[in-house]
Amino acid sequence: MKTEKLFDTDAFIKTNNARVLKCTPSEREGYKNLYEVITDSSIFAPEGGGQKSDEGFFDDIKVVDVQEFDGELIHFLEKEIPIDFDTVQKINFDLRFRRMQNHNAEHLICGLIHKKFGYDNVGFHLSESRDKDGGLLGIEAIMDVDGPISAEDLKEIELNANRAIAENVPIYAVLPTAEEAKNIPYRSKLDISENLRLVIIDGYDVCACCAPCLDSSAQIQLVKIVDFMPHRGGMRITLKAGLDAIDDYIKLHDDNRESMKILSCERGECAAAVKRMNDKLTEAHEEKVSLKRQITVMLEKELREKILNSNDTFIVYPADDIDEIQARALINDNIALAEKVIIILFEKSENTYRFVAGKNDKLTGISLKALAAKMRDGLNARGGGSEQMIQGSIQAEEKDIIDFCRKNDEE
Numbered sequence: 522m523k524t525e526k527l528f529d530t531d532a533f534i535k536t537n538n539a540r541v542l543k544c545t546p547s548e549r550e551g552y553k554n555l556y557e558v559i560t561d562s563s564i565f566a567p568e569g570g571g572q573k574s575d576e577g578f579f580d581d582i583k584v585v586d587v588q589e590f591d592g593e594l595i596h597f598l599e600k601e602i603p604i605d606f607d608t609v610q611k612i613n614f615d616l617r618f619r620r621m622q623n624h625n626a627e628h629l630i631c632g633l634i635h636k637k638f639g640y641d642n643v644g645f646h647l648s649e650s651r652d653k654d655g656g657l658l659g660i661e662a663i664m665d666v667d668g669p670i671s672a673e674d675l676k677e678i679e680l681n682a683n684r685a686i687a688e689n690v691p692i693y694a695v696l697p698t699a700e701e702a703k704n705i706p707y708r709s710k711l712d713i714s715e716n717l718r719l720v721i722i723d724g725y726d727v728c729a730c731c732a733p734c735l736d737s738s739a740q741i742q743l744v745k746i747v748d749f750m751p752h753r754g755g756m757r758i759t760l761k762a763g764l765d766a767i768d769d770y771i772k773l774h775d776d777n778r779e780s781m782k783i784l785s786c787e788r789g790e791c792a793a794a795v796k797r798m799n800d801k802l803t804e805a806h807e808e809k810v811s812l813k814r815q816i817t818v819m820l821e822k823e824l825r826e827k828i829l830n831s832n833d834t835f836i837v838y839p840a841d842d843i844d845e846i847q848a849r850a851l852i853n854d855n856i857a858l859a860e861k862v863i864i865i866l867f868e869k870s871e872n873t874y875r876f877v878a879g880k881n882d883k884l885t886g887i888s889l890k891a892l893a894a895k896m897r898d899g900l901n902a903r904g905g906g907s908e909q910m911i912q913g914s915i916q917a918e919e920k921d922i923i924d925f926c927r928k929n930d931e932e
């Protein structure tokens with residue numbers, strides 16, 4: 522059954538009275554529980570050409586998907602609808618319009634690239650982000666061209682595309698016969714001869730395309746290339762156009778204002794201010810590393826004296842200002858000094874310490890794994906490790922930890 526595709530030549534029809542010609546439960550994989558509906562005319566564009574099908578309703582019945590199978594335009598509806606009656610088709614026009622803005626911006630950019638470099642578009646899709654209820658958050662167009670382009674050239678292409686937008690040139694679709702098509706130079710990803718539809722941006726681009734299109738370049742409003750990278754010998758370019766580009770600008774503007782406040786800088790100077798801040802951070806970091814080194818030297822000296830002058834087998838050493846790496850280094854550097862178990866306490870918060878404990882190899886009578894188990898029971902400790910080193914956290918006062926070790930020492 523043939524459907525008059527109203528969207529082919531007028532993409533701005535938002536509602537349409539259509540006659541339902543067919544409605545049957547779908548047998549297709551992925552479409553079971555839905556109804557396949559064919560109408561005499563339709564404003565619903567099917568999925569194709571890199572974008573999903575239109576969304577909307579037949580009366581109050583949701584249209585879940587629209588596909589073209591064997592030349593038939595099939596609407597997949599949530600519920601059954603009576604045949605031989607009229608239905609009011611209504612599309613989500615905001616979604617349609619944003620898609621057209623991004624899609625036609627892609628045509629314009631690709632047309633300009635083709636003119637300047639002769640490259641072809643070898644991949645395109647509209648990427649849509651949605652919230653958890655399916656509400657549209659934003660659209661961007663992602664496209665691949667088959668040759669390299671410098672950042673500078675892309676900037677020029679973008680500028681020329683925005684000039685073409687300001688020129689307000691007509692955009693329209695034509696359906697030439699195979700014979701007529703022979704005399705029209707156009708861009709196409711596929712070799713199409715039958716049912717050819719060309720979208721023309723006057724003076725800028727002619728491209729085979731099945732998606733609904735705008736009436737004029739001015740309706741694109743704005744195009745911004747937001748990302749590009751080398752891709753399979755060519756380029757992958759991401760752009761935002763129209764309302765999505767404007768939404769993005771508002772978001773970036775708000776973000777920039779916040780950054781300006783934090784950095785105390787003027788508009789357009791955030792990057793320089795961040796660089797200055799980064800330099801200061803690097804400087805501060807180097808200073809911190811140097812101070813840490815000095816602290817470690819001091820701690821080493823203190824710990825060494827404690828190990829050599831104490832009669833206890835368990836040496837408990839609180840060192841608040843160090844981290845785990847330093848604690849391990851302190852143990853490794855001093856464990857050979859005497860037959861002791863060294864327990865370093867660090868990162869105190871409330872009365873929780875983190876600890877690392879190591880054992881001198883010659884100390885055969887003590888098992889660190891057994892010590893870890895005892896600490897879990899007696900000191901609310903968590904953690905474990907090997908016979909050479911254990912680590913974890915202890916919820917106890919320093920004094921309790923020392924007492925605990927003394928008691929262990931006597932056993």
Ligand SMILES: [Zn+2]
Nearest residue numbers: 570730731732
């Ligand atoms: Zn297209």
